Each structure stands twice: as C-alpha cells, then as structure tokens.
Amino acid sequence: MQFGDQRKVAIVGAGAVGACSAYVMMISGLVSELVLVDINRDRAEGEAMDLAHSASFIKPIKIYVGEYEDCRDADIIVYSAGLSQKPGETRLDLVSSNLGILKEVLPKIIDREQDSILLMVTNPVDILTYAAIKLMELPPKRVIGSGTVLDSSRFRYLISDHCKVGAQNIHAYVIGEHGDTEVPVWSRANIAGFSVEDFCIRCGHPHMDIELISSKVRRAAYEVIARKGATFYAVGLAIRRICQSILRDENTILTVSGLLEDQYGIKDVCLSLPSVINRSGRERVLDLPIAKNEEEALHHSAETIKSIQQQVDLSPLEAPEETLSRKLPQNVEFPQFTGYH
Structure with a gap:
C-alpha cells in the first residue's frame, strides 16, 4: 500500500471510543479524510458535526458520516463497533454478542482483495481479531488488534x-x-x-x-x-x-x-x-x-x-449475501456504542 498526502481512515462504531479516536486523529493532522459509520446514524452525524465545527482551528480535513461501502477505499478501517463491558463483566464475557455483530458487519466493510488495514478495537479484541482473519480469510499481517x-x-x-x-x-x-x-x-x-x-x-x-x-x-x-x-x-x-x-x-x-x-x-x-x-x-x-x-x-x-x-463458529463467511441474511443472536441489541479497555 502506498500512502500519499491523501490518507483516509474509516471508523466503524461512533461511540465513546470511536469518537475519541476520531478526535485525536483529527487534531493530530494525521489524515485528510475521516468517515464515521454507525448503525445509529444520528449519533454519528452529531459526532461528525461537532468535530467539523473545529475546522478553523486545525489542518484541513474532510469529516463526514458514511455507509459501510465507504470503508472500501480506506487506508485503515478502525473497528470499534459492539456492546460495551458492564460492571462485573470481563472482556471475554462479550464474545457471543460482539462476534454476532462482527459477522453481520465485516463482509460489508472489507474483502480478501482489499488493501485496507483492519484495526480491531472491540473487545474481546484478541478473539475478534482472530475471528476477522478466519471469517474473511484475510492476510494475517493486514489484521491488527489494538491488543496491549x-x-x-x-x-x-x-x-x-x-x-x-x-x-x-x-x-x-x-x-x-x-x-x-x-x-x-x-x-x-x-x-x-x-x-x-x-x-x-x-x-x-x-x-x-x-x-x-x-x-x-x-x-x-x-x-x-x-x-x-x-x-x-x-x-x-x-x-x-x-x-x-x-x-x-x-x-x-x-x-x-x-x-x-x-x-x-x-x-x-x-x-x-x-x-x-x-x-x-x-x-x-x-x-x-x-x-x-x-x-x-x-x-x-x-x-x-x-x-x-473453540466454543464459537468461525467458519469462513462464503458470501456477503448469505452473511447479511443471517440473524443476530436474540439477545443482541444495538445500543449506543461505548468502549471499555
């Protein structure tokens, strides 16, 4: 992958972690284009507006709310979508719900031929990083977890x-x-x-x-x-x-x-x-x-x-159409995405 002056980062999940990541990348001048994607579009639009209103204080940057397909040409896709850890829970307690969401979202944002680097942030990050590699059969060096x-x-x-x-x-x-x-x-x-x-x-x-x-x-x-x-x-x-x-x-x-x-x-x-x-x-x-x-x-x-x-199904997702028709587990909802690290 060759990066010029135009650098695009897509953030999937515009909750507390995603929005904070967008903010620090914006003020660092690291990217020229920043797209926020979230199932709660109103929340994402509010975050994008709030960030964009700082335009006169920072290096020029394009900030907007997009759809899943807007991730396809991103240099980096930051995946921070999912349910947050509650008091008394460990990160591993989130496996079932957040894996279900990942299976639903992943085929919409990346494929095997894409050059994007996928940066996994959602917990449990180690298991979801492994899942992303296996589900989409992606090159392991292009899938990174925020890890430790x-x-x-x-x-x-x-x-x-x-x-x-x-x-x-x-x-x-x-x-x-x-x-x-x-x-x-x-x-x-x-x-x-x-x-x-x-x-x-x-x-x-x-x-x-x-x-x-x-x-x-x-x-x-x-x-x-x-x-x-x-x-x-x-x-x-x-x-x-x-x-x-x-x-x-x-x-x-x-x-x-x-x-x-x-x-x-x-x-x-x-x-x-x-x-x-x-x-x-x-x-x-x-x-x-x-x-x-x-x-x-x-x-x-x-x-x-x-x-x-070993307790979860990580069989490769054969086709986006099949994946998108699958239902999430009954107990999975899409609240305001937050973060817990």
Whole structure:
C-alpha cells in the first residue's frame, strides 16, 4: 500500500471510543479524510458535526458520516463497533454478542482483495481479531488488534510514577491477552539500559512492589469504569499511535494483537507481542527473550483465549449475501456504542 498526502481512515462504531479516536486523529493532522459509520446514524452525524465545527482551528480535513461501502477505499478501517463491558463483566464475557455483530458487519466493510488495514478495537479484541482473519480469510499481517498497546502504556506510567522518570524513557511491555491473563514483562523492563530494580537502587527510590504494579495494570480498566463508566481517552490515543505507525510507515515496535505462528511454541491464536508496524500492517513479530515464569504465563494466556475460540463458529463467511441474511443472536441489541479497555 502506498500512502500519499491523501490518507483516509474509516471508523466503524461512533461511540465513546470511536469518537475519541476520531478526535485525536483529527487534531493530530494525521489524515485528510475521516468517515464515521454507525448503525445509529444520528449519533454519528452529531459526532461528525461537532468535530467539523473545529475546522478553523486545525489542518484541513474532510469529516463526514458514511455507509459501510465507504470503508472500501480506506487506508485503515478502525473497528470499534459492539456492546460495551458492564460492571462485573470481563472482556471475554462479550464474545457471543460482539462476534454476532462482527459477522453481520465485516463482509460489508472489507474483502480478501482489499488493501485496507483492519484495526480491531472491540473487545474481546484478541478473539475478534482472530475471528476477522478466519471469517474473511484475510492476510494475517493486514489484521491488527489494538491488543496491549494501552496496557503497555499503563505499565510504563506506573513505573514512571514510582521512579520519577518520564514514561517515554521507560521500555516495558505487556504481552498476551488484552485482559485478565495479560503478562507484564518485568524481566526486560528497563530505564536507560538499567533494569528497573537497579535503577531504583542507584537513584535511592524505594523497592518497587512488582505484584502490586502488575495488579494495577490488569485492574486499570475496572478501576476507571467504576468511577466514570467507560475508558476512551487513553485507548483513543493508542489507536492514533497505531494508525500513525501504519500511515507514516514508521516501522514502530508496538504490542499489537496478531496471529501467532509458533512464537514461544504458540500457534493459531491472536495475542499481543512486540511487533514491527508499518504501511504493510504487522510486518514481523519479535520473539523477546523473557523469563521462564513469564513464558509460562503467556502460554496460560493463550490457552485461555483458545478455550473460548473453540466454543464459537468461525467458519469462513462464503458470501456477503448469505452473511447479511443471517440473524443476530436474540439477545443482541444495538445500543449506543461505548468502549471499555
């Protein structure tokens, strides 16, 4: 895919996460055309109008509400449509409803011959990323899940807060599921080349409680939702960061979710690992040397996701006409799309 000055991003699902993503991409000047698509057209129109009214303050951009077919020529399709996580639910509890919606929408926005990069954001993001690849038989490198990009940022923030060093100077990753079995990789976390433990000793900071910080990373979304109802600012910025890496062909290393092909002996599941991201999508996956207990935790994360995948039908969708005639599960409704990450 070759990007010129004209860069188009389509956002499917104009709820809190989709609208926030549109906002941060608009003010960044990253795209020239931004289309919002949502089953609740009034909501999408309201968001597009609100964004467009800032025209005199930003770089020129075309913002509008479109139909599913408007995604066909997009450089990136951001998929954020679906039901949101409720208090007391885990991300994995959303599988049935959001998979049903994905089967309904996906054939309308992308096909096997399309050059678009599909960026999955809806939870459970690892399972839905895998589903998108299998349902439409898409090239795995062109289907990316937002994965643990946000979780890695949370991890760096918490280390930063303890060590009093800018988060941008902390190199630390969260791998595995975007969810309760995610794995903060302490064995490779470093600050200016120092291990986190060595840095704390040299700089006179108190001992870092690794278990407490790991728990805070995993529990971050639950804590936010308990206080304000949803998460969307940070994930919106994470989405923009991934899109920037693609559109500017940056070869950035990000912990996106993608199909594993025997990394750490794990296959046939989508999980987050440090990956090189550029205009082609997920160019390659890096086998980061990690501690034995971290590798064991990664395998547990993979088995957790696989156990759910085995319970759902991910047969390829043979034709859009057939897909569009299928009914969603009876308990699936289309409320105002929000987000929970």
